[in-house]
Amino acid sequence: MAYERKFKIGEPILEVNNISLAFGGVKAITDTSFNVLEHEVRAIIGPNGAGKSSMLNCINGIYKPQQGTVSFKGKEIPNITPNIMAQMGLSRTFQNLALFKRMSVLDNILVGRKLHTKTNFIEVALQLPKVKKEEKANRDRSEEIISFLEIEDIKDTPVGKLPYGLQKKVELGRALATDSSIILLDEPMAGMNVEEKRDMCRFILKVNDELGTTMVLIEHDMGVVMDISDRVVVLDYGKVIGDGTPDEIMANQKVIDAYLGVEH
Amino acid sequence: MKPVFMTYAKKDLINLAICMVLSVIIIPTFIKTEYWYTSILIPWLCLALATIGQQIVMGYTGQLALGAAGFMAAGAFAMFNLILRVPELGFIGSLAVSGLIAAAFGILFGLPSLKVRGIYLMVATLASQFFIIWMIDKFGWFKNYDSSGIITAQDIVILGKPFTTPLAMYFVCLAVTAVLTLLAMNMARGSTGRNWMAVRDMDIAAESMGVSLLKTKVQAFAISAFYCGVAGALFAFCYLKSLEPVAFDIKLSFKILFMCILGGLGTINGAFIGAAFILLFPVLLNSVGNNVFHGAIDATIISSIEQVIFGLLMIIFMIYEPLGMAKLWENLKQKFSSKLTSSNIKNLKSSLSKKF
Numbered sequence: 001m002a003y004e005r006k007f008k009i010g011e012p013i014l015e016v017n018n019i020s021l022a023f024g025g026v027k028a029i030t031d032t033s034f035n036v037l038e039h040e041v042r043a044i045i046g047p048n049g050a051g052k053s054s055m056l057n058c059i060n061g062i063y064k065p066q067q068g069t070v071s072f073k074g075k076e077i078p079n080i081t082p083n084i085m086a087q088m089g090l091s092r093t094f095q096n097l098a099l100f101k102r103m104s105v106l107d108n109i110l111v112g113r114k115l116h117t118k119t120n121f122i123e124v125a126l127q128l129p130k131v132k133k134e135e136k137a138n139r140d141r142s143e144e145i146i147s148f149l150e151i152e153d154i155k156d157t158p159v160g161k162l163p164y165g166l167q168k169k170v171e172l173g174r175a176l177a178t179d180s181s182i183i184l185l186d187e188p189m190a191g192m193n194v195e196e197k198r199d200m201c202r203f204i205l206k207v208n209d210e211l212g213t214t215m216v217l218i219e220h221d222m223g224v225v226m227d228i229s230d231r232v233v234v235l236d237y238g239k240v241i242g243d244g245t246p247d248e249i250m251a252n253q254k255v256i257d258a259y260l261g262v263e264h
Numbered sequence: 265m266k267p268v269f270m271t272y273a274k275k276d277l278i279n280l281a282i283c284m285v286l287s288v289i290i291i292p293t294f295i296k297t298e299y300w301y302t303s304i305l306i307p308w309l310c311l312a313l314a315t316i317g318q319q320i321v322m323g324y325t326g327q328l329a330l331g332a333a334g335f336m337a338a339g340a341f342a343m344f345n346l347i348l349r350v351p352e353l354g355f356i357g358s359l360a361v362s363g364l365i366a367a368a369f370g371i372l373f374g375l376p377s378l379k380v381r382g383i384y385l386m387v388a389t390l391a392s393q394f395f396i397i398w399m400i401d402k403f404g405w406f407k408n409y410d411s412s413g414i415i416t417a418q419d420i421v422i423l424g425k426p427f428t429t430p431l432a433m434y435f436v437c438l439a440v441t442a443v444l445t446l447l448a449m450n451m452a453r454g455s456t457g458r459n460w461m462a463v464r465d466m467d468i469a470a471e472s473m474g475v476s477l478l479k480t481k482v483q484a485f486a487i488s489a490f491y492c493g494v495a496g497a498l499f500a501f502c503y504l505k506s507l508e509p510v511a512f513d514i515k516l517s518f519k520i521l522f523m524c525i526l527g528g529l530g531t532i533n534g535a536f537i538g539a540a541f542i543l544l545f546p547v548l549l550n551s552v553g554n555n556v557f558h559g560a561i562d563a564t565i566i567s568s569i570e571q572v573i574f575g576l577l578m579i580i581f582m583i584y585e586p587l588g589m590a591k592l593w594e595n596l597k598q599k600f601s602s603k604l605t606s607s608n609i610k611n612l613k614s615s616l617s618k619k620f
Contacts, residue, residue, distance in 0.1 A: 099469065
């Protein structure tokens, strides 16, 4: 497929160096390193319990790894918290959906605009003109995202009442609303049917293509992973067992063994 | 694309106008008995304001706090001391500063919310209730070394004019409550309220979107305590007309909690509905006892029945309608308006066409 990318894949934007994470005696991740290049679609795959979600949680600052560092945009981040990473331009979705259930779809996406909201609560209480201006700008951007994701008809519905597939879309929308340079997607297509998966792939590729947003995704559907990602890293038992383009991964004996099992 | 929803839609302006006409013109012209002002309308406004405070921290931010009456006491005694010692501030100035003093206590007692949650936070916030009352009792300075235990509140004077009649005090309470309610609605609907609700619904996700948990929680506690403080000052100066720490005991905190839950968590109008219900229900029960049973039922039994019914209602609402009476009211309005728009108009049209 020879097509010209608007945003050429560039230098590493995110580097994970020698991360080790253990919960008590259980080692989730052991000495893992990989990088993510700017503007690429990077997939993390691996069998259940391989440490994929833990990896994202380490990058995002929800878990504190015992060893290793995370560098983002060329800087090593010493005390990672979700808040610091958000401010630096990293957004994410969650495996088990972490939406604001009692808020409407539009409000959920508007929370994603938090870092583009500069007015304080006193100004909001008094509804100063600059608050109205800012609110309008944020709402316009959110409406744009809502129409991009084709969820206009549900935008005033409380998110908790929506089916799973739509909730996944809303979560992607919320991550998009942050205008982050990198988005981590934790199983964005879990529990979806073929059609919904195709839609989701389309959205991910379109965002990557049009906005140049770097995408890191965890996914179990191999067909999807091989189709949409530029490079794939394979984890098994918390260790990297393969890293490369989809073709390389498919030819990697270790990966095949991990997935199909091996005779001892 | 539909026009962007800015804070005031047409519907809101109509509601506002109705409330204003009702409270400023209709109530003062038709209600002449002092009893209604001194015993129902004034405490209703004060407690509704305190309930808005409770709503902000509990209904919107999801922090289970129980100490509203403590902050009310802080506001009331701050008001007393400010008028006594800094008379230059004036009534409104003192009211604002006493709110700020209560807000400072709110920040202090809101800090545990960063580490504990749920029922444990509730226990931790009880500290505010007991600490503030203890402090006022312990140090005579707060009561201006009054030995009687009950201090008479100073008269309300705004811009040189005394506000001492029940009607005048009603207007003072109304003005303060109206302004603060509007501000609360603006916050709740704007980005501030969205941050609160994001923290309430899923704190990890909120943090990942850049919402600071520390800032949001402490902010909610501060604003909540500000509302409670102002409400407490009004409660002491317009309703009780005296200051005693006992008036702000844990029972009042629970009362405000009930108002908040019955009214509907996470709604501003629910604060008014809940406060009205909790205040009016005992009055209704008493009059039923007196007029229907002609005093055959003992007054103590009536007040016990009241507690039983409140408890039952709490359970029923928690199970069947967690969003409280505000949601019931909303449903009722929707039913009414949909009937009006679809079937009624059709019927009306068909009946008209038959006639002519």
